[in-house]
Amino acid sequence: MSVESDAENLTLVQAVQDGLQTEMERDEDVLVMGEDVGRNGGVFRATEGLYDEFGENRVIDTPLAESGIVGTAIGMAAYGMRPVPEIQFMGFIYPAFDQIVSHAARLRTRSRGRYTCPMVIRAPYGGGIRAPEHHSESTEAMFVHQPGLKVVIPSTPYDTKGLLTSAIRSPDPVLFLEPKLIYRAFREEVPEESYEVPIGEAAVRREGSDISVYTWGAMTRPTLEAAENLANEGIDAEVVDLRTVSPLDEETIVESFKKTGRAAVVHEAPKTGGLGAEITATLQEEALLYQEAPVERITGFDTPFPLYALEDYYLPEPARIEDGIRNAVEF
Known part of the structure; x- marks a missing residue:
């Protein structure tokens, strides 16, 4: 049913x-x-x-x-x-x-x-x-x-x-x-039978070599769209869908970053104190010597969630995600 x-x-x-x-x-x-x-x-x-x-x-x-x-x-x-x-x-x-x-x-x-x-x-x-x-x-x-x-x-x-x-x-x-x-x-x-997807394992939704972009939930689709748009400019973005934000799949996060040397995090929550900061800190602790640019955080704003007219502006959408990825790649 x-x-x-x-x-x-x-x-x-x-x-x-x-x-x-x-x-x-x-x-x-x-x-x-x-x-x-x-x-x-x-x-x-x-x-x-x-x-x-x-x-x-x-x-x-x-x-x-x-x-x-x-x-x-x-x-x-x-x-x-x-x-x-x-x-x-x-x-x-x-x-x-x-x-x-x-x-x-x-x-x-x-x-x-x-x-x-x-x-x-x-x-x-x-x-x-x-x-x-x-x-x-x-x-x-x-x-x-x-x-x-x-x-x-x-x-x-x-x-x-x-x-x-x-x-x-x-x-x-x-x-x-x-x-x-x-x-x-x-x-x-979706299979009719029962199956499990393990908690604590991220999924690489798009392989890439220039930058690692970490995201989850509803932001995964606009991030993938942005990555495909940037491919036309010669920027090859890897998109990692975390799926579980606690516990974080630090191994996948770090290994992707070691491959690309650049990173961006996309989430719709406010920037300050958001998970983008935790992911950035993890990369600093585990893979600092691989880093080639500051980590970009492409997020919602530090305001209460707005109503109606400003809602689309508040949420990261492909154009804003593309700008953030460019900033990291062109640094």
Whole structure:
């Protein structure tokens, strides 16, 4: 049962639904909970059909109380269930921040391994869909800073199902951020059967020799577009899709940089304190002698996410990404 008709050639949001359904069929301890995830199928229809198939005890409509949703899920996870709570938009996650960082991420350490917290917090994130305030945040760096919590951000339907499967099977909590801008932007072949994409492994989406460009989520597609445009100018950019931002795949990040000697990072979150800084520091520590130019950070701005008229200006788009790559290559 998929969100729309084609069961194999899926959009990213269909891959979410397919991954949830597949794991719920495989393991009766997996359950879904959140605001409107049941009969309504979620605000983006990511859980459509699950209520009819698995019933109200495994697809649970909750009150509008993010702290309560995550807190309840932590209790379930501590006693052996595998809840998948949904936060309707990432901008709504802050009331649950204390539950996530003070309890979910610390449960294994606090109990000296007696308890783990096998739960996946799903949240659509990022801008580009002309949403109101609090609906377009990209604050993944806040959660990457917290030990004990994995943070996963897919960019393709195939990876979405495989990474979600790995996250649900993980013994520790995972924040699974879904780039809603590309929920229905394109389709990709996704196997009907269960499979895993390993957490913590980046993917090289485009091989190149002149510069390494690191990105994730919805920014992967404009970065690839920029790389193809620059190829016409003789600039050969390698594009690395991190897929998991905590833990970072430092080996792939560093090996790519050693090959090219130049780097750029593309993310839609604000620049200051963003993951671009962490990636830059990693390159400085692990491959300084290979560096031929300053690392470019092509990011959102240090402002609240704007509304409507300025949204396209705020998000890195191919032309701005191309300018940043040129700056690094021509240094």
